Amino acid sequence: VLPLFPTETFELLMRHAENHTNAVLQGLHHSMADQAAGPVRELFTDISLFLLGSELSVDELVQRFFDALFPVVYNHLINPGPGEISPGYAECVRSSRRDVRPFGGAPGLLADQIARSGVSGKLLLQALHLGIEVINTTDHLQLSRECRRALLKMHYCPHCQGLTQSKPCMGYCLNVMRGCLASMAEIDAHWREFVRSLEGLSARMQGPQDLEQVLLGVHALLRDAVGHAQKSGPRLSAQVHKLCGTPSRKPTQLVSIQLSRSSSSTDSIALKAPVRPLGDSLAVRRRDFLSSMRHYRTYYGGLADQLCVSELVFGDGQSCWNGTDIVKSYTLRVVGNGIKAQSGNPEVKVKDADPVINQIIDKLKHINQLLQGKSIPKLGSLDQIETGSGDVEGRYSGDCDDEDGCGGSGGGDVKRKVSRVSKMSTDTLTR
Incomplete structure (x- = not known):
């Protein structure tokens, strides 16, 4: 029979890249890893939809990810305090992200990398699906x-x-x-x-068009982006204060309960998403x-x-x-x-x-x-x-x-x- 390329390889790659990104965040910034897991999951889900043919804008999905990440980084690394910032203040911080540019050129770089490699990945998936159709059509020709x-x-x-x-x-x-x-x-x-x-x-x-290399490198780019925000902490804190005012935070009792849940949830992420070898790389299977x-x-x-x-x-x-x-x-x-x-x-x-x-x-x-x-x-x-x-x-x-x-x-x-x-x-x- 004709050989078939397992399209599940793309799903495995996506999950592995997401797990690896979460694991790196836990190692570097344990306090915020749990809250960052949601935006990370949404980012890789959007990338998957893009590869499967959705008309999503790569630039917009990347910008949306960094919008969601900024309140988490601000609360835990830039202006930490005795509690979580209120939802209303977090939304203001989120809205200010594109003006204060806390992550430098990282959003544009990631969008460019995903767009370049995603075109090739999307074409490969389209070709594989069509190859299956050709085989099935000729298999059942009357x-x-x-x-x-x-x-x-x-x-x-x-x-x-x-x-x-x-x-x-x-x-x-x-x-x-x-x-x-x-x-x-x-x-x-x-x-x-x-x-x-x-x-x-x-x-x-290969290189910038290698989808596997780009996705497995998201953690490194994200690490540098968060590091850039930390170094710019005083400037960012002043800019956010100017736009959003003094941070309002939740009561300490609620914070301690949430932190307890956060710790439990973080342990859960670590157990559910260990970094494991992917096996044969996408390039080798291809x-x-x-x-x-x-x-x-x-x-x-x-x-x-x-x-x-x-x-x-x-x-x-x-x-x-x-x-x-x-x-x-x-x-x-x-x-x-x-x-x-x-x-x-x-x-x-x-x-x-x-x-x-x-x-x-x-x-x-x-x-x-x-x-x-x-x-x-x-x-x-x-x-x-x-x-x-x-x-x-x-x-x-x-x-x-x-x-x-x-x-x-x-x-x-x-x-x-x-x-x-x-x-x-x-x-x-x-x-």
Whole structure:
């Protein structure tokens, strides 16, 4: 079967980066780590949504994170006192953050890093989802009536003459299978380009475009940002006092209760979010995945030939079935792969390309242009790129009409787990 890159790798990376950021804050600034965990969680949640195709502004989500962080830093590191600042005062401190700039250039730097690396990460996720759709679509492609008749004739008509051990001639088999899989062969050039384009994107995912490096480096940038605020403490305290007045704080009794809860909650975070090795890095998994994909870059163009060579025919020099009799060799013309080559196919009449395959090809063309960095009009969101065109059961209609009992091709959910690429080729590929 074709290899699949585990998209769960992105989820693991996101959780690991969040845990690592929380752990570093606990080590450096234990008093504020618990209250900072909420903004940190929201930051990584927003980044995940951005990567999954949400129209979130990277700059705004980063600014929102630092807005939420400033009251925590102010209360614990810049102007600590015998209690928590009141919610109203905390909101004033939050609103002042963009004016007093306590974290220096950190917000802009983080937004730039996420935007740069996020573009590549988002494209990779889009490409992986589309790869799954291509596999699922071709896996459930329904054969045309002409193809089913040709397969019946090739496999079972010899049995009517008592030739139960016969196998089709190579040329005969190629004509039948190339006719049946003509639409699928049209994917070949675009699938090859898809694999090449994925390799190109992977090569570019280094340095500032390496999502893993950026996310696992958030803790370092955040450490420097908080350190910058501490060094600027007197200036920030004066500016906030000018904008918000004297800090108002909660009663001591409530503070002690909250601190007790905070300590318990902080211990809980430490237990739930230990820093553990991520295992193979995203780069290593990406490299291994692409290495496997290279073995299947010619899959769609050579599927018919592979089936005939590996499964269906006798070796050279043996008598074989030509569709009507047992002969020494097949004498009719053998056509090539693809729709255009089928006009002279003596065994299978092929009409037009399958419309569902045409939709898949259009999506491959689009994602290939995106992967190659070409400037093209936007074709909608990730959901539109990855949505399949099959019916609710995941079947897809090929060269099929009312006489075949086929329905139309409506929108259906793409299956996320793929066990095989073609029912006819499972054994062949796993040998």
